[in-house]
Amino acid sequence: MSTTKERFGLALIAIALIALPFVLASAGTAWVRITNFAVLFVLLSLGLNIVVGFAGLLDLGYVAFYAVGAYVYALLASPHFGLHLPFWVILPIGAAVACIAGVILGAPTLRLRGDYLAIVTLGFGEIVRIFMNNLSAPINLTNGPKGISRIDSFQIGPINFAGSDTFAGLVFSGPIKYYYLLMLVLLGVIVINRRLQDSRIGRAWVAIREDEIAAKASGINTRNIKLLAFAMGASFGGIAGGMFAAMQTFVSPESFVLNESIMVLSMVVLGGMGNIWGVIAGAVLLSFVPELLRYTVEPAQVALFGKLLIDPEVLRMLVFGAALVLTMRFRPAGLWPETRHRREMSENRA
């Protein structure tokens, strides 16, 4: 299937990604953490891409599934209920609960499309957040706005992801260990995404996106296939949420605001809806550029004007917005749009 050249390229990328955290760590552990969050956003974007990119269902409440995954992890691995299950048990549970949440959102919205669907999903996202905020009484389920703290870090055998370990003279800090774990999860998610995309189900999703009536008339049970898209997308959100909770060791409702949904959606749209690599590029770009600005704008202003004129936080959003507007103006299909052109079909030629 893949040529030697492609394999060589992939090997180079793999080596670069393996070496990356140590390079970043030399610039400061903060950069490893930033990278980890970028990878989390890549996971989220890939999940949302199934719903928005493949099936064409505009979902503005995707962060709800992230929240569900995070809270499932928080509740099952913290002193809040005194439960301390291992992460490899909780992550699948989180994915399953998020999956059910996806179906709960999907079922009543099946007849909606476009703007109307966007409004309902937006509402759903807010409902979940408000639930998290208020489920502290009569039974204290979520601890309300105070959130849940002292969440367990991941633990594999003797290795705890909170502390540092030294192997072969290299210091593996907590964030570096999370980085490798995230990369493994990401690899799995990419493989799953690619396989789904090239499957019977993936084709049905795209068919619904392209023309729902024709899809129905071609024998696709659009109700089930759409629910499947919501469920699959939500599961990925749930897994990302679980990883988020463990990395932060703290969750509170304010991590799951509408802005986060918009952010993930922007990554999908900017990168190129439906194209896995485009979506990854979009997520990485939109995660890093604001951080880079944060670290460069302030020193640059001080160097130029001798004082701080514009708060980097403000400028960050300005540049961010301008980038999105420019992308939509000049590359409306995203930076790296989906090309379903010329797949390797030559072996079928008669």
Place this chain on the structure above:
Amino acid sequence: MSTVLLEARGIAKRFGGVQALKDVSLTIASGEIYGLIGPNGAGKTTLFNVFTGLYPRDGGEVRFAGAPLNLESPHAVAAAGIARTFQNIRLFGNMTALENVMVGRHLRTRAGVIQAILRTRAERAEEAAIRRSAYELLHYVGIAERADDLARHLSYGDQRRLEIARALATEPKLLALDEPAAGMNATETAALRGLIEGLRKDGLTVLLIEHDVKLVLGLCDRVAVLDYGEKIAEDVPEVVRSNPKVIEAYLGTSH
């Protein structure tokens, strides 16, 4: 007459105050090409949409292949064995021609999410079979060389053919074509006619809506004429052609 494939009785459909279909009954025999003609707005496409589950009907029953046809959802109709094309071509524009036909195989294949993720042996075999039969169908309708082109990049005539290939992929007993010759030039229409005759030769029953009266009368075994939502004639083309009611519907009454 050979066995009855589709039998519709008393089909009615209203849009608000407009009675689009009034007590329409018709029978289509296995293996025939059945034409449905009528002036603009006579209710031909509406009847099509009722038959294929896209519009809920206001009355009437349809029996198909000896059993009552569930008209509640289009995919159930497709599963029962009725496939259709659309008057204003509806393809999956950003998928390749081959993928469009592969979507048509969805109904007759099984692999779900888990098999796709694990890429099981059965799933891979099924995918290969889907690809093969989709390719064969493209070959059958004569656009195999465009397999890897996006559907929206195909020429108009090829798009029509692709729609037919996608419909055939669902393994229908009855193929319903909604104005397949619309917008085609004489050469394309002749080629289409050859294709439809080939379909019949291969044992398919065809329901054809068409404005091109010459094509319908030349091709169809029997023809029904709709006018203002009512069936005004149903017979072999030669008889329909000289039916005064039909002439009146098309040309108006003489004063």
